[in-house]
Amino acid sequence: MNVALDVKTTRAMYMMDNSCVDGYYGQYCSQKCSEYCSDVCDKGNRSCPCKSGYYGKTCKFKCFTGCLDCDDITCSACPPGRYGQFCHFYCTPDCNGTCDINTGNCKSCPSNCVSCDSVNDKCYGCISGYYGKICEHKCPSQCATGCDSFNGNCVNCTLIQSGKYCNASCPSNCMGNCSSTVKCFQCKAGYYGDNCEIKCPTNCYGQCDMLSGECFKCLSMCPALCSTGCDHVSGACSNCSTERCGQNCEFTYSTNCVENVCMASPESCVLCKSGFHGVFCYKMCPSNCGTCFIGTYCTQCKSGYYGKICQNTCPNTCDNLTCDIHSGACHKCINNTLYGEPCNMACSSNCKYTEC
Template sequence: MGNCSCKETHIGHYCNHCVPEKFGLDCEFDCPEGCTTCDLNGNCTLCYPGYHGSKMCKCSNRCLDNKCDKWTGRCERCKPFFKWPCENCVDGKYGKNCERDCPDNCFSCLSETNCTKCKNGFYGINCNFTCSNENCINSCSPGYYGQNCKRRCYNTCNLCTSFTECHSCKDGFWGYQCENKCPENCSNNRCQINQSCVSYLPGFYGQFCNLTCPQNCMDSCTISGACNNCKHGYHGNRCNETCSERCLQDYCLMNGNCEQCTSGFYGTQCERTCPSQCLECTDESLCNSCINGYFGRNCSQQCGYCKDNTSCNINTGHCEQCADDMYGSKF
């Protein structure tokens, strides 16, 4: 038996697979950006470095060199001005990409008008007040105040103008005298002067990080308790709805749409049934693959004398192998 050459878009012993980055019945379509290989519906099955999950899920723009875990999306390393786990800015920076400098007198901030910690010598919500000569913080080390810096601030206070008037707390404390501990679930043990967390530990939400994210959230949720991502098999804002059993491997998007359907079904939630001879289909009139012995647009035509009822080309009906004592492409 002679050998034949595959078309440039096909590979495999019988030329029945697409080359990387191609998909479709005749391998005529390009996979989404970032995919090495994808299925007949255009869903990624293997990603290039810098991409994760299915479809076109790119790494966070906070990841250094666009490198992250291909399934969870967690950065391998952070870009400059982000601190691990690449969710918050380093001290002195703020903004979407942490590219903006905090006001001159802020040690750390959330915005141009919201300092979370002042530099030595300054106090106030925006760190815009200079300490007086009587309260010479300007030249005092953190934790001291008064002339010649001989007086100690309250032990949890970082900057003060008197023993009872603190303007910047040590990490982990809040209040007028920094007498209160930050909620235990605040990330990096940091909270604002009103007790609200600067950022949250994974699994918690709410102004004071005292509420637990829904149990099926993947790692984290928003301040309102909506999940950022769901665990396998769940969807919805709070991940409290199960994916359709017709979703392949019970995997679906946050909106409940299936990434890929189990054999014999199609539709956004795989709610529709393919024609009877189809293994996979795009709609009721276009099959992507047929059960052995059938071919055609809707798998309604029977293959010829293929060996042991093996499959034939879905478009042409040509057998992959002929039955014993038979030859030719089809009959």
């Protein structure tokens, strides 16, 4: 008999069965238990008790639709008010929603159960504040909003507590309480991060964004001419006081801006009043223009003028001395005895009343 080999084999088997942390199995503990195990799995064969709704040695199979829990393909627990192999029958109304899964006879669940399996003495869902196989345990007193009905882990903790059972303290810079995984819900002023462990930038005033650390308000003052504050990152004014525009409201515009309105970016008047042009409408249009574009050509002429800068006089044969701004053609002749674009041709003498 090889004693050394037997000892080595026995030791390897012991390590395979007992040396893995919860949730893993195998000779090198490299394989993860099924996510549907309700507890740790066997280190050697990975079998485990299943969460509700799953079955099989490793809990990889989902129960038949309609079952809360099952044993192979047979339902072992039904939703409230149902019974049968596939939970396809309804309990009678006088059962108040709870009856034997096999017979349909009315029965009562343990007082803290939502529904139950009377054969295996097991609850499916506990009322708020309880957990356990038959909901016999109260959630830890530090749990703020109940606990997991299987393992009793707190969903949320009361103020300044954290951990699975809310038996640890929240990080010191948390404002109020934190999650069971020790993440803060809100930070004290001046801090950010999951555990509120990072200081906000020095120029922040008060709190900053909990995730990015971006300031909500800044210590630096907005430019004095801003009328309603400025952007907290760039410092650009949101609005300017009267007769000013520009990113920092540093430009004064003229009264030749239409309605005295100018844009902050790009800095300019929105529109110029008649007879003026330029970024801030300081420049005058050519004398006979009504309105002009950058002073290079008129977009409208005063009555009686035409041309690129309204330098030409409309023909005196035009009615009301009005003509086309580009060609000088009369819109209408001064009387009906003339015709042609400049109204310089007389109607034929053969026309009645010499009108044409």
